[in-house]
Amino acid sequence: MKKNTRAISTPYPRGDAYGALSMPVYHCAAYEFPDADTMADSFCGRSSDPDYSRVTNPTVIHYENIVKSLTGARDVVAFNSGMAAISAVAMALTGAGKKIVTSRHLFGNTYLLFTSTLARFGVKTDLIDLTDLKAVEMAVDADTAMVYLETVTNPQMEIADVAAISAIARRHGVPVVADTTMIPFIYTDSRALGIDVEILSSTKYLSGGATSLGGLVIDYGTVRDFDCILRKDMLMNLGGYLNPHAAYMQTLGLETLDARYAAQERNALEVARSLDSLAKETPGVEVCYPGLPDNRWHEACARQYGGRFGAMLTLTLPDYAACMRFINALKLVRRATNLFDNRSLAIHPASTIFGTMTPELRASLDVPENLIRLSIGLEDAEDVAADLRQAIAAALKTEESVK
Ligand SMILES: *Cc1c(COP(=O)(O)O)cnc(C)c1O
Numbered sequence: 342m343k344k345n346t347r348a349i350s351t352p353y354p355r356g357d358a359y360g361a362l363s364m365p366v367y368h369c370a371a372y373e374f375p376d377a378d379t380m381a382d383s384f385c386g387r388s389s390d391p392d393y394s395r396v397t398n399p400t401v402i403h404y405e406n407i408v409k410s411l412t413g414a415r416d417v418v419a420f421n422s423g424m425a426a427i428s429a430v431a432m433a434l435t436g437a438g439k440k441i442v443t444s445r446h447l448f449g450n451t452y453l454l455f456t457s458t459l460a461r462f463g464v465k466t467d468l469i470d471l472t473d474l475k476a477v478e479m480a481v482d483a484d485t486a487m488v489y490l491e492t493v494t495n496p497q498m499e500i501a502d503v504a505a506i507s508a509i510a511r512r513h514g515v516p517v518v519a520d521t522t523m524i525p526f527i528y529t530d531s532r533a534l535g536i537d538v539e540i541l542s543s544t545k546y547l548s549g550g551a552t553s554l555g556g557l558v559i560d561y562g563t564v565r566d567f568d569c570i571l572r573k574d575m576l577m578n579l580g581g582y583l584n585p586h587a588a589y590m591q592t593l594g595l596e597t598l599d600a601r602y603a604a605q606e607r608n609a610l611e612v613a614r615s616l617d618s619l620a621k622e623t624p625g626v627e628v629c630y631p632g633l634p635d636n637r638w639h640e641a642c643a644r645q646y647g648g649r650f651g652a653m654l655t656l657t658l659p660d661y662a663a664c665m666r667f668i669n670a671l672k673l674v675r676r677a678t679n680l681f682d683n684r685s686l687a688i689h690p691a692s693t694i695f696g697t698m699t700p701e702l703r704a705s706l707d708v709p710e711n712l713i714r715l716s717i718g719l720e721d722a723e724d725v726a727a728d729l730r731q732a733i734a735a736a737l738k739t740e741e742s743v744k
Contacts, residue, residue: 344411344527344599345599347407347410347411348407348411348527348595348596348598348599349596351403351406351407351410353399353403354389354399354402354403354406355399363589363592363593364399364400364403364404364589364592365399365400366400366585366586366588366589367394367398367399367400367585368585368586369394369398370393370394371392371393371394372390372391372392372393374390374392380392386573394582394585395576395577395580395582396572396576396577396582397582398582398585398588399585400585400588400589400592401419401582401583401584401585401588403588403592404419404583404588404589404591404592404595405417405418405419405557407592407595408526408557408559408595411526411527411595412526412531412539412559412561413532414539414559414560414561414562415560415561415562415568416560416562416568416571416572417557417558417559417560418557418558418560418571418572418576418582419543419555419556419557419582419583419588419591420555420556420557420558420581420582420583421554421555421556421581421582421583421584421587422542422544422554422555422556422581423448423520423522423540423541423542423543423544423545423554423555423556424450424451424454424542424556425556425579425581426540426541426542426556426557426558426581427451427454427520427540427556428454428458428579428581429558429571429575429576429579429581430518430538430540430558430571430575431454431455431459431464431487431489432459432575432579433567433570433571433574433575434486434487434516434518434538434564434567435459435464435486435487436462436463436464436486437462437463437464438463438465438484439464439465439484439485439486440464440465440466440467440482440484440485440486441455441459441464441465441466441467441485441486441487441488441489442466442467442469442477442480442481442485442487442488442489442515443455443466443467443468443469443471443488443489443490444468444469444470444471444490444491444494444499444501445468445705445706445707446471446491446494446497446499446706446707447491447494447706448491448495448520448522449694449695451489451491451520452706455489456468464486465484467480471490471499471501471506472499472501472502474502474505474506474509477506477509477510478509481509481510481513481515482513483513485510485513485515486515487515487516487517487518488506488507488509488510488515488516488517488518489517489518489519489520490503490506490517490518490519490520491519491520491522491523492519492520492521492522492523492524492529492645492646493523493524493631493638493642493646493651493653495522495523495653495680495714496653496655496690496708496712496714497707497708498629498630498631498638498653498655499638500631500638500641500642500645501641502641502645503517503519503534503535503536503645504533504534504535504645506535507534507535507536508535510535511535516537516538516563516564516567517535517536517537517538518536518537518538518539518540519531519534519536519538519539519540520540520541520542521536521539521540521541522541522542522545522546522680523651523653523680524642524646524647524649524650524651525541525546525547525598525602526539526541526559527598527599527602528602528646528647528648528649529645529646529647529649530647531559531561532561534645536561537561537563537564538558538559538560538561538564538567539557539558539559539561540556540557540558540559541556541557541559542555542556543555543556543557543591543594544556544679545679545680545681546594546598546601546602546680546681547591547594547595547598548587548590548591548594549590549591549593549594549595549597549598549601550594550601550682550683551679551681551682551683552587552590552591552594553586553587553590553591554587555583555587555588555591556583558571601683601719602649602652604719605651605652605681605717605718605719606632606649606650606651606652607722608652608717608718608719608720608722608725609630609632609650609651609652609653609654609717610630610632610633610650611722611723611726612654612715612717612722612725612726612729613628613630613632613633613654614633615722615726615729615730616628616654616656616726616729616730616733617630617633619730619733623733623737625657625658625659625663625737626656626657626658626659626733626737627656627657628654628655628656628657629654629655629656629657630650630653630654630655631643631650631651632650632651652680652681652716652717652718653680653681653714653715653716653717654714654715654717655712655713655714655715656712656713656715656729656733657709657711657712657713658711658712658713658733658736658737659711659737660710660711661691661692661710661711663711663736663737664689664692664710664711664712664713664736665689665692666735666736667687667713667732667733667735667736668687668688668689668713668732670731670732670735670736671687671728671729671732672728672731672732673685673720673724673725673728674686674687674715674725674728674729674732675687676688678693678694679716680716681716681718682716682718683718683719684718684719684720685715685716685717685718685720685725685728686715686716686718687713687714687715687716687729688713688714689712689713689714690708690712690714691703691708691709691710691712695708715729
């Protein structure tokens, strides 16, 4: 069966006594056993009977099973946020004296997790240019615990050559861990690209319109003992398992993922085209969307990610003040963080997500003061484009009149 059918028709682990059409939400902390032996079997991993919802829950398992079916992974573990998933994987694979090889172009909290939180436990991080394969070759050594990359970086939109990086990592016996939040697994053959462990924030596309927080770890079975360490060690000892209500909402989100993604992507392209034609005749304004054929990352994105480009784009304006005026002038597009809500969203990353960092650190992470990040939603694209165009005009007009 194909992916949409599997997303909608994967059976529940044990059926349902009442024939409920959607997976019931098992909002319970613990489970009762008929006798001592079945209880012991569950706790010692000899049966798959659930015992405690920090470790296993039927609603969450159903959600994990659908993702397993869609990806062909050996195991899928659902966490209560993208960051919980990323930290569990980083702690499972690294340790004191070990090194992470990655880029400066990282989700802000992932950058801080590696360079601050894990650094306190003796983990080192090499921040290199992952689009420079020689730099990757130089950085990966005997102490390297993982090469970590984001398939499309945010907000730089950088798209590295994943298969080439993976070939280098494999020669050194080092796993490749990829954050694939921007292009969901239904479009990408992660195994063929050489990704060993895939992580994503299901808060974004999967949750079905920003309904809940969540993260997924997709384990392709190529890292020795990883499944065991992740489930037995990270899930049990750190906590962070997804809650059943969020699993229910994200299961519904998975059922409509392909339809929503296609519609958002169509809108993003239409908006990008509209803004790009304005930008081409307006000095100081630029649009970056990998779906535009002349975009720097277009070919790499199309080749690796099934011809999908997502619904995030960025807009460069003349300066910081113009960005502030742009944000303030928006009427339809919402001033909010997050990506892939049903609503279109705009944020100025330098003053918000990266706002507490020093200007020097922000500059080194390539988060410019004159950049706006947009996430295009499911409204009619003409309305979104019109709002963005009037906000650009307002941002520039004031600049002229001030002069
Ligand atoms: C949002 C995001 C995260 C973090 O996910 P949360 O669910 O907010 O914890 C990690 N990586 C990327 C690329 C993201 O966009």
